[in-house]
Amino acid sequence: MVKECLERLPARLRGVEAAPSAEELSALPPQLREKWRQRAERAKAEPLAAILATDWLRFSRDGDRAAFEKLYFSRRRRLTHLVGGALVHGAGPYLDAILDTVWAICEESSWCLPAHNSYLRDKPQLPWPDPSRPVVDLFAAETGALLACVAAVLPRELPEPVSSRIFAEVNRRILVPYHTEHFWWMGDGDEPMCNWTTWCTQNVLLCALLLPVPEEERLAVIRAAAVSLDCFLKDYGEDGCCNEGAQYYGHAGLCLFGCLELLSAAAPGAFEPLWREKKIRGIAAYIFHMHVSGPYYVNFADCSPFAGRRGVREYLFACRTGSAAMAEFAARDWEASLDDPDDDGDIARINLWYCLLELREAGRVLARAPSEAAPYAGDIFYPSVGVCIARRGEWHLAAKAGCNDDSHNHNDTGSVILYRGGRPLLIDLGVETYSRRTFSAERYQIWTMQSAWHNLPTFGGVLQKDGPQYRAQDVSVSLEGPAASIAMELAAAWPPEARLESFRRAIEFSADGLSVRDVCRGGYREAFLSLMVCEPPRVEGGRVRIGELGAVAFEGLAGPVEIDTVPISDARLRIAWPDTVYRIRAPFGRELAWRVTSFR
Numbered sequence: 001m002v003k004e005c006l007e008r009l010p011a012r013l014r015g016v017e018a019a020p021s022a023e024e025l026s027a028l029p030p031q032l033r034e035k036w037r038q039r040a041e042r043a044k045a046e047p048l049a050a051i052l053a054t055d056w057l058r059f060s061r062d063g064d065r066a067a068f069e070k071l072y073f074s075r076r077r078r079l080t081h082l083v084g085g086a087l088v089h090g091a092g093p094y095l096d097a098i099l100d101t102v103w104a105i106c107e108e109s110s111w112c113l114p115a116h117n118s119y120l121r122d123k124p125q126l127p128w129p130d131p132s133r134p135v136v137d138l139f140a141a142e143t144g145a146l147l148a149c150v151a152a153v154l155p156r157e158l159p160e161p162v163s164s165r166i167f168a169e170v171n172r173r174i175l176v177p178y179h180t181e182h183f184w185w186m187g188d189g190d191e192p193m194c195n196w197t198t199w200c201t202q203n204v205l206l207c208a209l210l211l212p213v214p215e216e217e218r219l220a221v222i223r224a225a226a227v228s229l230d231c232f233l234k235d236y237g238e239d240g241c242c243n244e245g246a247q248y249y250g251h252a253g254l255c256l257f258g259c260l261e262l263l264s265a266a267a268p269g270a271f272e273p274l275w276r277e278k279k280i281r282g283i284a285a286y287i288f289h290m291h292v293s294g295p296y297y298v299n300f301a302d303c304s305p306f307a308g309r310r311g312v313r314e315y316l317f318a319c320r321t322g323s324a325a326m327a328e329f330a331a332r333d334w335e336a337s338l339d340d341p342d343d344d345g346d347i348a349r350i351n352l353w354y355c356l357l358e359l360r361e362a363g364r365v366l367a368r369a370p371s372e373a374a375p376y377a378g379d380i381f382y383p384s385v386g387v388c389i390a391r392r393g394e395w396h397l398a399a400k401a402g403c404n405d406d407s408h409n410h411n412d413t414g415s416v417i418l419y420r421g422g423r424p425l426l427i428d429l430g431v432e433t434y435s436r437r438t439f440s441a442e443r444y445q446i447w448t449m450q451s452a453w454h455n456l457p458t459f460g461g462v463l464q465k466d467g468p469q470y471r472a473q474d475v476s477v478s479l480e481g482p483a484a485s486i487a488m489e490l491a492a493a494w495p496p497e498a499r500l501e502s503f504r505r506a507i508e509f510s511a512d513g514l515s516v517r518d519v520c521r522g523g524y525r526e527a528f529l530s531l532m533v534c535e536p537p538r539v540e541g542g543r544v545r546i547g548e549l550g551a552v553a554f555e556g557l558a559g560p561v562e563i564d565t566v567p568i569s570d571a572r573l574r575i576a577w578p579d580t581v582y583r584i585r586a587p588f589g590r591e592l593a594w595r596v597t598s599f600r
Contacts, residue, residue: 008270019153027363031338040085059114060127063436076350111140121184144174145203149352187231197232198255237384240282243406245301257317293422302408309337329374393511403471411464415454460524462498483510499523513597531584559587
């Protein structure tokens with residue numbers, strides 16, 4: 001798809017502009033101007049983080065990613081905030097701090113993370129970086145793009161030795177390896193890709209297009225990028241669903257937007273037809289469909305229900321692909337974000353280019369923001385991943401009828417998520433803070449990845465398994481009329497030792513709530529249904545009251561319902577959930593009907 005556009009490349013590439021114009025800066029809303037002043041002042045006042053060898057070694061010694069990454073990202077966030085403040089309020093007060101931060105980053109032995117320090121996919125990480133052979137991972141590419149943006153927007157303010165150092169380091173650490181090494185995320189035949197492909201490619205493009213790189217080298221980067229983007233797109237269905245989940249849209253779908261935006265700017269006309277492709281329009285709109293209410297998003301896979309505010313990139317992606325409703329949704333959410341406190345944990349904040357897009361487009365986006373929240377995107381079924389979304393009255397349902405081979409997979413095929421009045425009722429916890437175990441052979445020993453901690457049954461103590469063969473079958477979906485229905489055969493999602501011959505889950509969903517009938521056959525001795533909730537549950541005979549949101553009534557119980565109290569201390573989980581969540585365990589034999597309704 002993208003490679004075909006190379007035939008239309010112009011004889012000469014056009015320069016890509018990064019800095020906002022004086023007119024665009026003058027259109028900034030006062031809240032945004034003040035935010036950038038505060039960010040820059042805080043950054044200047046905070047000491048520049050020292051990074052020691054033993055900080056790097058934490059990952060190989062005890063699996064801890066967070067300690068090193070806190071120091072690493074603080075430098076990049078500091079630089080982004082200083083440069084943004086310099087553009088909005090003048091460089092003078094911030095220039096020395098900018099120079100110190102640039103120089104410190106250029107002095108680092110490696111720009112990749114210790115958790116990514118490997119030349120091969122899914123292979124053990126090397127304990128020490130090798131400065132003579134740089135690894136281009138997500139954040140090496142991010143760092144290169146950050147420095148390229150700094151050089152592009154402060155060409156007169158940076159001393160020549162600093163500008164030269166930026167070019168030399170980005171060339172040595174990013175552009176040369178990009179041309180001479182094959183990193184797995186570049187794509188190779190049928191190998192599955194993920195957000196790494198678009199995320200890294202976007203930032204390599206920024207390095208090549210913003211720095212004084214020879215024309216032929218820029219063309220080589222563009223040609224290689226086109227190959228990688230096609231490798232990325234091959235793994236998406238025509239519906240555009242992201243199997244990594246809503247939180248990864250910002251690094252997958254939105255970085256695809258970034259790549260196409262940069263390619264379109266460098267080669268006007270050559271890549272424009274891509275914005276009209278059905279698959280790319282579906283990728284753009286995916287996040288609109290995943291929105292539940294307020295900060296909440298459907299969150300299958302390694303995702304929090306807090307997927308972040310939508311902003312200028314989503315707005316532009318919607319405009320490019322002709323989605324007026326999504327453009328208004330993004331504009332409204334961005335306008336609301338102006339009054340939010342800064343989130344220093346937002347990883348997107350280290351990408352200066354995103355901030356530059358915001359500064360350039362703020363006035364236009366503000367003019368487009370509706371006075372009220374944008375409407376619901378509408379019910380949808382994504383057959384490529386098996387995700388179904390529906391709303392009826394104050395209820396919002398999501399169901400997964402795909403397989404356990406998604407990127408960032410949890411073993412959760414057949415699970416459901418339910419909201420009432422914009423509040424989570426049946427939940428998907430997401431994932432704990434990443435560690436060495438998260439992306440290793442031990443991944444499914446982590447409790448949040450297991451089917452017993454999703455809204456699914458467990459048969460004889462046997463859990464679902466990971467892999468493409470563990471999947472839903474015979475899926476049928478109807479979203480028309482006052483009641484939506486979803487039915488699927490789920491026995492294949494469990495391994496043979498579950499002794500499960502058939503498990504048919506039938507879901508009915510209406511403005512009265514959710515009804516589910518689970519009908520099972522097999523040689524298992526006992527089974528129980530897990531339902532995960534964050535509101536305190538109370539057993540009342542054959543039903544369970546869930547806080548003040550609703551109640552679950554059961555038919556076919558084989559014993560008393562039990563409640564497991566689950567303390568939550570992990571920092572990543574605590575972003576979205578209280579300090580305690582609960583698992584309802586409902587034992588059954590061959591058939592269990594359960595219904596979630598308001599109180600009656």
